[in-house]
Each structure stands twice: as C-alpha cells, then as structure tokens.
Amino acid sequence: MYLSSMLFLCLLAGVSLVSFLIMTFKDFSYFVEWEIVSFNSCSLVMTLVMDWKSMLFLSFVSLISGMVLFYSGGYMAGDLNMDRFMYLVLGFVFSMGILIVSPNLVSILLGWDGLGLVSYVLVIYYQNEKSANAGMLTALSNRIGDVAILISIGLMFDMGGWSFIFYNDTSKISDIGGLVILVTLAAMTKSAQIPFSAWLPAAMAAPTPVSALVHSSTLVTAGVYLLIRFGPSLGGVSKFILLLLASLTMFMAGLGANFETDLKKIIALSTLSQLGVMMVILSMGFYNLAFFHLLAHALFKALLFMCAGSVTHHAGGSQDIRMMGGLIYIMPLSITSMNLGNLALCGTPFLAGFYSKDLIIEIFFSSFMNEFCFWLLALATGLTVCYTFRLIYYTVSGDYNLASLGCASDSDYIMTWPMICLGAGSIVGGAFLSWLIFPSPYMVCLPLGLKLLALGVSLLGGFVGYVLNLMTESYQLSSLKNYKLLNFVGSMWFMPFLSTYSSSYMFLTTGQKYHQAGDAGWLEFYGAQGAYSGFMVCSKYLQLAQDNSVKVYMVMFLVWLIFITGSLI
Amino acid sequence: MLVLKPHHGLFLITLLAGLLIAVSSSSWFILWMGLELNLMSFIPLLSSSENRYPAESALKYFLIQALGSSSLLMASTLSLFMSKAWTSIVLLSLLLKTGAAPFHFWLPPVMQGIDWFQCFILMTIQKIAPISMMSLILTNLSSLTLISSSILSATVGALGGLNQTLTRKILAYSSINHMGWMLAAISVNEQMWAIYFMAYSLITLSVVSIFSSKQIFHINQVLTTNIYPQTTKMMLFLSLLSLGGVPPLLGFFPKMMMIQEFMSSQLSLLWLSILLASALLTLFFYLRVANSSLMLSSLKTKYSLQTNLSNFILSSSLLNMSPALYPLLLLISY
Numbered sequence: 001m002y003l004s005s006m007l008f009l010c011l012l013a014g015v016s017l018v019s020f021l022i023m024t025f026k027d028f029s030y031f032v033e034w035e036i037v038s039f040n041s042c043s044l045v046m047t048l049v050m051d052w053k054s055m056l057f058l059s060f061v062s063l064i065s066g067m068v069l070f071y072s073g074g075y076m077a078g079d080l081n082m083d084r085f086m087y088l089v090l091g092f093v094f095s096m097g098i099l100i101v102s103p104n105l106v107s108i109l110l111g112w113d114g115l116g117l118v119s120y121v122l123v124i125y126y127q128n129e130k131s132a133n134a135g136m137l138t139a140l141s142n143r144i145g146d147v148a149i150l151i152s153i154g155l156m157f158d159m160g161g162w163s164f165i166f167y168n169d170t171s172k173i174s175d176i177g178g179l180v181i182l183v184t185l186a187a188m189t190k191s192a193q194i195p196f197s198a199w200l201p202a203a204m205a206a207p208t209p210v211s212a213l214v215h216s217s218t219l220v221t222a223g224v225y226l227l228i229r230f231g232p233s234l235g236g237v238s239k240f241i242l243l244l245l246a247s248l249t250m251f252m253a254g255l256g257a258n259f260e261t262d263l264k265k266i267i268a269l270s271t272l273s274q275l276g277v278m279m280v281i282l283s284m285g286f287y288n289l290a291f292f293h294l295l296a297h298a299l300f301k302a303l304l305f306m307c308a309g310s311v312t313h314h315a316g317g318s319q320d321i322r323m324m325g326g327l328i329y330i331m332p333l334s335i336t337s338m339n340l341g342n343l344a345l346c347g348t349p350f351l352a353g354f355y356s357k358d359l360i361i362e363i364f365f366s367s368f369m370n371e372f373c374f375w376l377l378a379l380a381t382g383l384t385v386c387y388t389f390r391l392i393y394y395t396v397s398g399d400y401n402l403a404s405l406g407c408a409s410d411s412d413y414i415m416t417w418p419m420i421c422l423g424a425g426s427i428v429g430g431a432f433l434s435w436l437i438f439p440s441p442y443m444v445c446l447p448l449g450l451k452l453l454a455l456g457v458s459l460l461g462g463f464v465g466y467v468l469n470l471m472t473e474s475y476q477l478s479s480l481k482n483y484k485l486l487n488f489v490g491s492m493w494f495m496p497f498l499s500t501y502s503s504s505y506m507f508l509t510t511g512q513k514y515h516q517a518g519d520a521g522w523l524e525f526y527g528a529q530g531a532y533s534g535f536m537v538c539s540k541y542l543q544l545a546q547d548n549s550v551k552v553y554m555v556m557f558l559v560w561l562i563f564i565t566g567s568l569i
Numbered sequence: 570m571l572v573l574k575p576h577h578g579l580f581l582i583t584l585l586a587g588l589l590i591a592v593s594s595s596s597w598f599i600l601w602m603g604l605e606l607n608l609m610s611f612i613p614l615l616s617s618s619e620n621r622y623p624a625e626s627a628l629k630y631f632l633i634q635a636l637g638s639s640s641l642l643m644a645s646t647l648s649l650f651m652s653k654a655w656t657s658i659v660l661l662s663l664l665l666k667t668g669a670a671p672f673h674f675w676l677p678p679v680m681q682g683i684d685w686f687q688c689f690i691l692m693t694i695q696k697i698a699p700i701s702m703m704s705l706i707l708t709n710l711s712s713l714t715l716i717s718s719s720i721l722s723a724t725v726g727a728l729g730g731l732n733q734t735l736t737r738k739i740l741a742y743s744s745i746n747h748m749g750w751m752l753a754a755i756s757v758n759e760q761m762w763a764i765y766f767m768a769y770s771l772i773t774l775s776v777v778s779i780f781s782s783k784q785i786f787h788i789n790q791v792l793t794t795n796i797y798p799q800t801t802k803m804m805l806f807l808s809l810l811s812l813g814g815v816p817p818l819l820g821f822f823p824k825m826m827m828i829q830e831f832m833s834s835q836l837s838l839l840w841l842s843i844l845l846a847s848a849l850l851t852l853f854f855y856l857r858v859a860n861s862s863l864m865l866s867s868l869k870t871k872y873s874l875q876t877n878l879s880n881f882i883l884s885s886s887l888l889n890m891s892p893a894l895y896p897l898l899l900l901i902s903y
Contacts, residue, residue: 535850539732542725546674550629553674554636560671561640561661564714568654 001086002073002414009066009093013059020055024436033163042160047104049165053291054100056436057225060295061100061217063425064302065093067418072209074414075309085125089213092118096218103165103229105156109149112190112222116142119219123206134202137500141199145189145223148182155179164230173233183230184238191223191275194245194252197492198499200272204264208309211264215271216302221294224278228294231287243283243369247376250276252493254383258390258465259490263308263319266391269492270345271301273380280377281360284367292437293356299429300344300352303422307338310415311395314408321391325398333410335396337419342388344426346458347381352430357381359434361454362444381454382461389465572684576613583610584694591698597645597659601638604666604698608634611695615683626682630691633675637666656711663699664714669748670721677729677741685781688737692744692777693770696751700762704755715752720843723749727850734788736780739854740773743812746851750827750844757830765823772820775808775885782882792862804886806859811889813852819889824848 023029029051037044069089076082095114102108116139124135155176156162167173174180187193192200200220204211214220227234227242234242253272260266274297282290311327311334312319328335344351347358364377402408410416479486488494524530584607591603608631615627644658661672668676680688707715726746733739747769754762779801785791791805811818824845831841 535728535731538728539730542729543732546677546729548674550632550675550678553633553672556674557636557640557661557665557672561658564657564661565651565654568657569651 001083002070005086005090006066006070006073009062009069013063013066016055016059016062019050020052020059021436023050023052023055042157044106045104045161045163046107047163048101049103050101053228056295057100057217057291058097060298061093061096064217064298064422065089065213067422068209068213068302068306071212071306071309071415071418072207074412075209075313076207077414081125085122085207088118088122088125089210092122092210092213092218096222099222100225103163105149105153105162105164108226109146109153112149112186113146115190115219115222116146119203119206119214122210122214123203125207125210126205131205133500134199134205137496138199138203141189141192141196141499144196145186148186148189152179152182152186155182164233168230168232173230174235180230180234180236181238183226184234184242187223187227187230188242188245188279189223190226191220191279192249192272193223193242193276193279194249194495196499197249197252197272198496201260201265201268201492202496204262204268208264208305208312211268212302212305212309215268215305217298220271220275221298224275224282224290224294227279227282228287228291231282231285234283234285239283239285242279243373246276246279246283247373247380248276249273250280250380251376251383254380254387255489256492257387258383259486260387261321263312263321263324263391263395264305265319266321266387267301267304267308270304270384270387271297273384274301274345276380277357277360277377280373281364284364284369286360286363288437289356289360289363292433293360295433296344296352296356296430299422300341300426303337303419303426304341304345306415306419306422307334307341310334310410310412310419311338311408313415314406315402316406316408321394323401324395325402326396326400327402327408328396329400330402330406330408331410333416334419337423339392339396340423340426342392344430346385346388346462347454350431352426352428352433355430355434358454359442359444362446362451363442365450365453366444366446378453378457382457385458385461386465389462390469393466393469573686580610580613584614584690588694588698592701597641597648600702601642601645604634604638604641607695607698608638611690614690615687617684622682623684623687626679629675629682630679633679634666637662640665656706656708657714659706660703660711660714663703664718666699667696667748668745669718669752670725670745671718673722673725673745673748676745677733677738680737680741681735685737685777688740689773689777689781692740692773693766696748697766700751700755700766701759703752704759704762707756712756715756716837716840719749719752719756720840721749722746722752723844723847727847730851730854733854736785736788736791736858739788739858740776740780743851743855744773746847749847750824753831753836753840753844754823754827756836757827757834761826761830764826768819768823771885771888772808772812775882775889776805776812778882778885779805779808782879788858788861791858800883802862804883806863807889808886809855809859810852813855814848815852817890817892819891822892 029049031050032048034046035043036046069086072085072089076085079085092115095111095118097111098114099108099111102111119142120135120139123138124131153162155178156164158176159167159172164173189196200215203214206214250273253269253276257266257269257273260269274293278290278293278297281293308319311324311331314331314334315324315327318324340351344353347353349358361377361381365374491497587603587605587607587610589603590606591600594600594603612627612631615623615630617623640658640662644655644662647658648655665672676691680691683691703715722745726742726744726749729745730739730742733742747765751762751765751769754765779785783790783801807818811820814820814824827844828841830836831838
C-alpha cells in the first residue's frame with residue numbers, strides 16, 4: 001500500500017507541477033464553478049481554482065506526502081493497523097487538496113474540518129492517555145478556528161456568495177465588521193500562533209510520519225495558506241495584531257526549543273518559529289514571500305522529521321536527545337540528511353531555507369515596522385541557529401549515549417530513499433522556487449549594519465548554542481539558579497497549562513458542582529430514584545390488595561356494583 | 570412448547586363460536602348466551618389432569634366469569650325498569666370479564682396457573698367479546714366509568730408489574746395496562762380499538778410464542794435457560810420493546826395513532842398523559858426482563874438442547890419489524 005500511495009501521489013505531484021509550469025509560463029488559470037443551490041440571491045457554489053499558487057502547493061503537498069507515505073512503509077512496518085494509518089494519511093492529503101484548490105469559504109471549511117478530524121484521529125493513533133489528551137487539545141484548539149470560519153460564513157451571507165477571491169480587490173470583505181478578524185483568528189488557530197500554540201508540540205504524540213506531513217505542508221500551513229489567499233483583504237488592526245503575535249510566537253518557540261530535550265518537540269518548536277516567520281511577513285503584506293517560505297520550509301521540515309523518525313526508530317524508541325549523541329558514526333545517512341535539513345532551516349547560504357528566509361529578513365528590515373518586532377525577529381533568527389547547533393551537539397557530534405547494546409543503522413532503504421529525495425529538494429528547492437515564483441528579483445537596500453545583522457546573530461547563535469551545551473564531568477548546571485525563569489521559558493510560556501487547565505478549570509468545577517447538586521443529588525433523590533421508590537411503594541400496596549382470596553375479589557366487585565348503581569338511581 | 574390435545578380442537582371451535590355469537594348478537598340474552606358458551610368451552614381448555622394449578626386457575630376463572638355473567642343477566646332484565654343504572658351494571662360486569670381495573674385482581678393469579686398457550690387466549694381472544702359489547706353501551710353516564718376504569722387499568726398495570734419477577738404475571742399486568750389503552754380506544758371509535766387490539770395480539774403472540782417455546786416462567790430463566798441462538802434473544806427483546814411501544818417497532822404505531830386520535834377528537838389530555846406515563850413504566854419492567862440477559866451476561870450452557878426457533882415463532886417475532894415495510898404503502902397509494 002505504501003508503494004502504490006507513493007506512486008499515485010508522485011504522479012499527482014508531477015501532473016500538478018507540469019500544470020504549474022504551463023500556467024506560469026503562459027500566465028493563465030482555470031476556475032471551475034458548480035452552482036449547487038441559489039436562494040435569496042445568494043449562490044452556494046462548489047468552486048475549484050487552479051492557478052499557479054494552488055498547483056504549486058498541490059504538487060509540493062503530494063510530493064511530500066508521497067515521500068512520507070513511502071517512508072511510513074518502513075517506519076510503521078509491523079503495525080497492526082497499517083492500512084488504516086495509510087488511509088487516514090491519504091484522507092489528510094485529500095482534505096488538504098480540497099483546501100488548496102478552493103477559493104470559496106464553504107468549500108474551504110470542508111477541507112478545514114477534514115484536516116481537523118483526521119489530525120485528531122492521527123494524533124490519538126497510539127492509544128494511550130497522553131495521546132488522547134494531546135488529540136483533544138489539538139481538536140479543540142482547531143475547533144476554535146472552525147467556529148471562526150463558520151461565523152465568517154454566516155457573515156459572508158451578506159455578500160451574496162462565499163467566493164472571497166472575487167472580493168479581494170474591493171473593500172467588501174473589510175467592510176463587513178469582524179470578518180477579517182475571524183478569518184485571522186481561524187488561521188492563527190490552525191497555524192498555532194500564540195494563544196493557541198500549545199497543541200502543536202502536543203500533537204507530537206502522533207506517529208512521526210504524521211508529524212512530518214502535518215508540520216511541513218499540510219495542517220499547520222493551512223492557516224498561512226488561507227491568509228495568503230485572503231491576503232489583499234487583510235488590513236488594519238488584525239494585521240497589526242497578527243504581526244505582534246506572530247513575532248512573539250517566533251521568539252517564544254525559538255527560545256523554548258533551546259530548553260527542550262525531546263527531539264520531535266524541538267523540531268515542532270522550530271516549525272512554530274518558522275510559522276511565526278511566515279505570519280510576520282504575511283502581516284507585512286508580502287504574501288508571495290510567505291508562500292515561498294511555506295514551500296521551502298515544507299521541504300526541509302519533512303526531511304527533518306523523517307530523519308528524527310529514523311533516529312528514534314533505530315535508537316530504541318527514545319526521543320530524548322540526551323540519550324543520543326555521536327550518531328554520525330552509526331547512521332551516517334540519516335544524520336547527514338538531518339544536518340542538511342538543520343542547515344537549511346538556519347538559512348545556510350544556497351540551501352533551501354536561505355533564499356526564502358534571507359529574503360524575508362531583509363525585506364522585513366527594509367520595510368516599515370516597529371522596533372519591538374524588529375528585535376524579536378533578529379533574536380529569533382539567532383535562536384534558530386542556536387537550538388540547531390545545540391541539537392547538532394547533542395545528536396551528531398557529542399559523545400555516544402545510546403544503550404550499550406544497540407543496532408542503530410541506516411539499513412532500511414524504505415526509510416532512507418524518501419530522505420534522499422527530500423534532501424535533494426532541500427538543497428536545490430529554494431533556488432528553483434525563487435526562480436519560478438519571482439520573475440524579477442526583489443530590490444533590497446539596506447545599510448551595512450542591518451545587512452550583516454542576520455549573519456551576525458546567526459553566527460553568534462550558532463556559537464552560543466554549541467558551546468553553552470558542551471558538557472563534561474564536574475561541570476555545574478548554572479542555569480538551575482534561575483529555575484523559575486527557565487521553567488517559564490522552557491514550557492512555552494506556560495501555554496500548555498493555560499490552554500488546558502485554565503480554560504477547563506472553571507467549567508469542570510462548575511460542572512462538578514452541578515453534577516453533585518443535580519444529577520447526583522437532588523434530581524437523583526427526587527427524580528429518578530425518588531420516582532422509582534415511590535412507584536415501588538405503590539406497587540407494594542397493590543400487591544397487598546392482590547394477595548386475597550377470590551371471595552374478596554367478588555365482594556369487591558359487588559361493592560362497586562352497588563355503590564355505582566346506587567349513585568345512579 | 571405447545572401441546573394440543575384432541576379435545577382442544579373441539580373446545581377452541583366452540584370458544585370461537587361463543588365469541589362470534591356474542592359479538593353478532595342483537596339482544597342481551599343472546600349475548601349472555603354467547604359469553605357463557607365461550608366461558609364453558611374455555612374451562613376445559615384450561616384444566617389439565619396432570620397438574621393441579623390449571624384446575625385452580627380454571628375454578629377461579631369460572632367463579633369470576635360466572636359472577637360477571639350473572640350480573641350481566643341481571644342487568645338485561647333490570648333494563649326494563651331501571652333506565653339509567655342498568656348500563657352501568659352491564660359495563661361493570663363486562664369490565665370484570667375483561668379484567669380491567671378495579672376488577673383486575675383475578676387476572677394475575679389465573680394466568681399464573683396456566684400454560685402460555687392458554688395465557689395467550691386469555692389475554693387476547695377472551696377480550697374481544699366483552700370489549701366490543703362495551704362499545705355498544707357507551708353513553709355519557711357510562712363513559713365516566715369507562716374513563717376511570719381506563720385510567721385505573723393503565724396505572725395498576727404499570728405499577729403492579731414493577732414488583733413482579735414471574736413472566737406470566739408481568740404479561741398479565743401488561744395486559745391490564747393495555748386494557749387501559751383499549752378502553753380509551755373504544756371511546757375514540759371501534760376501528761381504533763380493532764387496530765390497537767390487532768397490534769396488541771400480534772405482539773403478545775410474538776412474546777408468548779418465544780416464552781412458550783423456551784418454557785420461561787421466571788425472569789431469571791431469561792438469563793440462565795437455553796436461549797442459545799442469539800437470534801432468539803434478539804427476537805424476544807425486539808418483541809418486548811415492541812410491546813412497550815418503542816418507535817420503529819409495531820407496538821409504537823397504535824399508540825401513536827391513539828395520541829393523534831386523542832388530539833383530533835378533543836379527549837382529555839390528562840387521560841392521555843396518564844396512559845403515556847404508564848406505558849413508560851411498563852417499558853421499564855419489560856426492559857428489566859431483557860436487560861440482564863441482553864446487556865450484562867451472555868450465559869451459554871453447553872449441555873442445553875440446542876433447539877432452533879420454528880419458522881412460526883421467527884415470523885411472529887418479525888411481525889414487530891413490519892413498520893419497516895410501511896414505506897411500501899406508497900407503492901399502493903400512488
């Protein structure tokens with residue numbers, strides 16, 4: 001099944017890539033619309049848009065998911081429900097496909113809800129309590145976005161149609177109060193921006209191939225893609241709030257990744273940080289740049305997760321980076337790919353991340369914004385390199401920390417081939433994309449200091465990240481002196497607690513009180529059990545009347561007869 | 570386990586003849602005669618030489634029915650000079666004969682002593698004649714008695730059944746409860762009563778045939794006896810749910826029609842709500858029969874005789890699913 005899925009998806013990727021190329025060079029797009037029902041001059045239509053954006057994104061999604069499905073043939077080998085897993089992942093890709101090709105809010109909701117549902121089912125794939133909690137957190141966080149989109153659909157009823165792409169050039173969308181804010185809210189939940197960030201690392205409970213797909217090109221990018229599509233209509237306060245929250249997300253995730261020891265969670269936090277970057281540049285109004293970074297990021301993030309999966313798969317199932325180290329000697333191919341992904345993530349020149357990230361940073365520096373966000377971006381850029389080099393120290397170059405008896409190796413070709421493919425993508429993808437998406441280069445004009453700032457913070461971050469984590473005997477863990485601060489920073493600014501306990505505490509306690517007073521209290525006593533015991537008492541008295549001889553029954557009849565007849569005479 | 574003896578055929582024929590005479594009679598005397606014939610041929614059906622319980626039941630049944638018949642005969646002569654009261658006497662005696670509350674006391678003890686086949690006749694066929702006679706004497710005066718009896722029957726049937734652990738008594742109280750519905754049905758119109766009675770008879774047939782084939786007399790036996798094929802279990806519970814009036818099944822539809830008739834013919838809603846509440850209570854004790862064996866435990870005794878259901882029992886149980894075919898009525902009507 002993994003082979004056929006891979007072939008099918010790669011075929012889809014090829015077809016959509018070719019149509020992307022044709023559409024880019026000939027400059028046209030297809031728009032298919034099917035009117036389902038029309039009432040009150042408001043038409044409900046199923047719309048498919050095939051322009052260069054959707055085709056390119058579709059080709060990336062199907063390429064990456066094809067690779068991931070092939071990879072899961074090795075990763076999930078021996079799993080009892082492997083077919084179910086494959087179908088679920090295919091359902092995921094299908095939902096994402098619907099979301100990509102629909103410029104209509106109603107049909108977007110189909111894909112959007114499909115993503116939410118399948119992501120829940122995939123997060124709880126391994127059936128334990130942790131997965132169940134993570135899945136519930138994921139589903140409910142995403143549910144906020146679903147509700148926002150549903151309300152937006154209600155609001156868009158005003159416009160006589162839900163194909164927002166028609167109205168992007170006019171001011172109609174921003175005229176409807178709250179619509180833009182709601183759509184932004186929906187995108188922020190799906191892309192895990194700051195108040196809703198907690199679900200993203202929690203969703204790491206899913207099998208690694210799912211994480212590779214979710215965090216590269218499908219679930220979390222859906223929000224960014226929605227805003228890219230909605231782009232021209234964004235404006236005003238929602239743009240500003242988005243800028244602020246996205247910068248904070250970027251910084252928070254970058255910082256948090258430096259204190260995390262779970263391999264997958266580090267990569268998840270780096271995804272969060274990169275989503276912040278996309279959102280930042282999106283809120284500045286550069287939609288194509290955000291789209292560019294989205295695609296380039298998809299390539300190397302899928303690669304990173306695949307390598308991480310390979311490492312955990314072979315390193316005895318543990319995801320703790322303190323249990324790894326020196327892996328380059330044991331599994332050179334996986335670790336080389338991981339390094340490649342990591343370097344691309346840092347924006348090392350001429351790898352995939354460089355073209356998009358460097359461009360984003362420079363465009364950001366050269367445009368009009370506030371200083372707070374400026375420093376957050378600069379710091380986050382440095383922090384990305386910092387946690388990357390920390391990861392490199394822990395897994396690649398440090399001391400061998402695995403179990404003394406192990407069989408970690410790169411021997412599974414089903415897992416290594418997709419890595420090699422995506423590794424090649426991570427090397428050349430950025431350059432190709434920049435040539436294809438931008439017909440003419442951006443003009444960036446910066447003073448020398450700003451131009452070198454990105455390079456400077458990256459070098460500094462890399463140095464700090466590597467050196468601060470060096471560790472041998474008799475070193476002291478001086479970070480323990482600031483334990484409270486560390487706890488705050490390392491736990492995503494308490495967001496997992498805030499979005500689980502704080503939102504449920506009041507409702508659960510109130511519910512418990514109501515339950516105690518009502519369902520398990522008065523209502524039970526005077527309701528169900530009271531009725532039951534009352535009826536049983538009545539039944540007992542009836543039984544008392546019943547336990548008599550036939551003579552008594554007959555006398556009773558005669559008494560009734562005389563009584564009723566007598567009253568009538 | 571249906572055991573028919575040669576004389577059963579004869580007495581069944583005379584029983585039905587008595588019923589027909591009573592239903593089609595034009596004078597109270599002929600009616601009395603038909604009822605007597607019916608009674609006299611039911612007594613030999615009840616009694617058995619191998620067991621003393623049926624004999625006791627037959628005696629009780631005879632005494633009660635004789636009292637009812639004699640007061641009916643008395644009323645028919647009184648009709649000459651007591652123009653108002655005699656209908657009440659007739660009504661009361663007919664209520665006694667059908668076993669409607671407050672004259673229901675004889676029904677559970679009589680049913681407890683006889684076999685399932687006789688129980689079935691007692692619960693269904695023996696009710697046709699008195700109830701159809703009742704519909705003839707409904708006046709403003711007697712209908713008050715009828716309403717009271719209907720409400721009492723529904724309540725007593727529902728409450729009395731709560732304490733029972735014997736299946737025959739449960740069905741007896743269920744019968745009393747349904748009497749309440751049928752008395753309500755005859756005050757709507759006769760057709761309504763016919764529909765209700767037909768549905769009730771079919772459902773009772775399906776319940777009784779399973780109880781009879783597995784010889785279940787106590788609700789413990791539902792759990793522990795050899796209800797081996799799972800289909801039997803399913804059929805039993807389907808029938809019980811249908812008896813309680815659970816929506817997709819046959820038992821629901823006469824009740825729904827009753828509700829509609831009550832609404833359209835401006836009858837008392839209090840009456841209807843008491844009937845409905847009592848139906849809920851009966852559903853509770855039907856479910857109690859089913860619940861332990863359906864939900865909690867599936868005991869399979871390996872040494873039990875593995876008897877499959879006969880086609881008759883299977884088809885009578887499947888009758889409860891007949892509402893599934895109702896959409897086919899569209900084919901006829903269009």
